[in-house]
Amino acid sequence: MKKIHRTVFVDLPIDGTSYPPTAAFTDPLAQIGMPGLLRAALLANLEWANTRLWDDSAALYLLAPRLFKPNGAHLEPAVDEDTLRNAIIKAINGDNAPTEPNEANEPTDPTEPPPA
Secondary structure (H helix, E strand, O other): OOOOOOOOOEOOOOOOOOOOOOHHHOOOOOOOHHHHHHHHHHHHOHHHHHOOOHHHHHHHHHHOHHHEEEEOOEEEEOOOHHHHHHHHHHHHHOOOOOOOOOOOOOOOOOOOOOOO
């Protein structure tokens, strides 16, 4: 993995309502291992349903930086909400490549726009 020599701020659009987790978000999580523990914890306490996928998105940036695009001084998802949720689920389940156009899965320059 390449060394990243700068700080990157990942955020969600400022409308405050987009990119929430959904009840359907828990269904595709594997039922064993760490995904299973996360699934059980989410189903046991539904308070998370009124939150946003901010921390998940920041972690996903490390695995799939091309899913994000610059917006001012920070990065936001370059994909729709369903694509982002599915990429997060794949990453949690340990699938090899969360919807990532960069097949080497190496971090890229965050100021570079995603491929068309």
